[in-house]
Amino acid sequence: MAKLLITGFDPFAGETVNPSWKAVRHLNGAIIGGFEVITHEIPTVFEAAFTIVQSHIERHQPAVVIGVGQAGGSNAIRVECLAKNRIDARKQDNEGNQPKNALIAIDGPAHYPASIPFENMAKQIEIEGISAHLSNSAGAFVCNELFYSTLHYVKSHNLPIRVGFIHVPYLPEQVANKKRAGLPSMAEETVVRALTVAIEAIGDDLSIPFAN
Numbered sequence: 001m002a003k004l005l006i007t008g009f010d011p012f013a014g015e016t017v018n019p020s021w022k023a024v025r026h027l028n029g030a031i032i033g034g035f036e037v038i039t040h041e042i043p044t045v046f047e048a049a050f051t052i053v054q055s056h057i058e059r060h061q062p063a064v065v066i067g068v069g070q071a072g073g074s075n076a077i078r079v080e081c082l083a084k085n086r087i088d089a090r091k092q093d094n095e096g097n098q099p100k101n102a103l104i105a106i107d108g109p110a111h112y113p114a115s116i117p118f119e120n121m122a123k124q125i126e127i128e129g130i131s132a133h134l135s136n137s138a139g140a141f142v143c144n145e146l147f148y149s150t151l152h153y154v155k156s157h158n159l160p161i162r163v164g165f166i167h168v169p170y171l172p173e174q175v176a177n178k179k180r181a182g183l184p185s186m187a188e189e190t191v192v193r194a195l196t197v198a199i200e201a202i203g204d205d206l207s208i209p210f211a212n
């Protein structure tokens with residue numbers, strides 16, 4: 001059976017949880033959309049995040065790799081369409097790195113489109129009754145770096161692997177304080193359902209040749 005590797009990040013910027021890993025961890029070992037789902041937690045650290053994902057790709061040989069990350073303040077599941085060749089950190093990662101105004105790959109193109117059926121994924125999540133939208137920017141922090149580096153690795157090695165990224169809102173517990181009063185959040189089980197539906201949409205698309 002084809003494997004689908006999906007990762008979540010560890011907490012960063014002073015948070016005690018990261019909704020991405022909180023949700024992703026429930027999917028480990030599940031069979032969804034014809035895929036055997038494999039999950040891993042990734043550190044919110046520039047370069048290390050991708051190095052670890054690369055080792056998981058080499059070990060599991062997945063057909064699909066999806067990164068999931070927290071997008072604090074977002075009011076919906078954000079299915080990312082485009083990875084960009086740029087990092088410009090507004091805060092430190094979990095090892096104190098804060099690269100500014102830098103390329104991710106000197107020899108890489110400015111952008112790579114995600115190679116998963118992002119439009120249909122967002123549509124199916126909405127049909128499930130969960131807010132979702134397409135996003136043209138995964139930011140300029142560790143998530144975008146992981147997204148871009150994974151696409152760059154797959155494209156430059158001609159690997160038959162599809163790559164995507166999904167950002168998820170804060171959990172309710174992360175906004176349950178005065179400082180964040182009124183900020184949007186999404187329950188863990190809702191995020192799990194959204195990810196499940198998104199993976200099913202990829203499975204439906206598998207038989208259709210997909211531009212690599």
Ligand code: PCA
Binds near residue numbers: 020068
């Ligand atoms: N979100 C951050 C990095 C880790 C995470 O969960 C981002 O959007 O770049």
